[in-house]
Amino acid sequence: MSDLMTAPSPIASEWDWQHRGSCRALSPEIFFHPEGERGSARRMRDLAAKEICADCPVLAQCRAHALRSREPYGVWGGMSEDERLAFYEERGLPIRRAS
Secondary structure, three states: OOOOOOOOOOOHHHHHHHHHHHOOOOHHOOOOOOOOOOOHHHHHHHHHHHHHHHHOOOOOHHHHHHHOOOOOOOOOOEOOOHHHHHHHHOOOOOOOOOO
């Protein structure tokens, strides 16, 4: 068994951007759709989330994180789930769909 005291720790500076996000003090429900949400309700929620992202000081870091880690749900860095999938498809990258 590995010694957890000697395991590498996350580099705090790589995640520090999250503390500066415009979404930090808001409800996650703005950025993540409830089960079964579709159509205009989902589009309107996504648009509201993207408006918050538009003026966010860490939009670029958030978007890069979402694309690099393949975030399967929610609006990240001003991109919806469908927009991230389209991004991967346009570049011929493998798509991992959430189960």
